[in-house]
Amino acid sequence: MPRYVAFLRGVSPMNAKMPELKRTFEGAGFTNVKTVLASGNVVFDASAKAEATLARQAENAMQENLDRTFMTIVRSVESLRALIDADPYSAFKLPPKSKHVITFLRQPYTSTLSLPIKSGDARILAIRGQEVLTSYVPHPGSPEFMRLLEKTFGKDITTRTLDTVKKCATA
Template identity: 40%
Template sequence: MTTSGMTTPGATRYVALLRGVNVGGVTIKSADLAELFRSLGFANVKTVLASGNVVFDADSDPADAGATAALKARIEQALAERFGYDAWIVLETLERVHQVIDGFPFDAQREGWHPYVLFSSSAGSLTELLEAAPGLDPADESVVAGDGVLYWHCRRAVGIDSPFSKLAARTRFRSTTTNRNLRTLQKLA
């Protein structure tokens, strides 16, 4: 196992983005989360912030959709068993996270605005969410499609009360989507 942040030889560096951790009564300590991932046999495990972000190495081919789905399901099952909640994650390679960061189309440094990326394990969820975007007030928030993500820029003053935030928080999207601030993604990278 390496600890330098470099990928273990022959392994793929992944990022697990957990949905709903340390909010709504689901509390998981970072040390416990890291220990769970290590117990699953993953190497070079690192948690980032206390909002359900885990970077790790796994011997899995990201080009094999079946293997990726099995890896995701294995992690979700282990989280549910260990921490007793309905666990949902979005699983990405670290390389993909770098691409998503590089593709951010808004001014991430704009004063008074939050830069977000919405990830999903279901393209249909992203399509449905994007279809609501033309009705948004661009003075408060904007949403554009990226490659398998939605980029969302929102005025801080509007925040979680924005129409898009309320839409994305609906129950039907909980099992497939999660969002991250661009700065969190940069820390993951």
């Protein structure tokens, strides 16, 4: 059975309990469910279906069982491993303290962008299908990174560090 990762937007330990989220996914019919970290990453097995269908299934279950929904983007573990194995950041010269971040899109991005796009220490480096390779140098209290992403791609996105994606792909 294929393994998937659901990336939920806006989850934190303050607004979602991981055991409840796990039970919600199990109640939706997913198996071998595991949460990774406390930031809305749910790894699960499911019959092969379109990723958008699995995302809707998860969102419906959250609305029914948690009385709220977190926007959900689903990717197969197989596709995440292929992205990681491609070492996508090796082609870029980035500052040593930069965070490597993957921004997940709900829909393929069809407009043309002249990349990279820079705003302060935030960069949009490349688009690969429905994944955007981004980086930034963290500064306390600076919303520059998310502002750049939302200005460019809208709010139907969610982001994870490359390290988090690796943890999810091996969970």
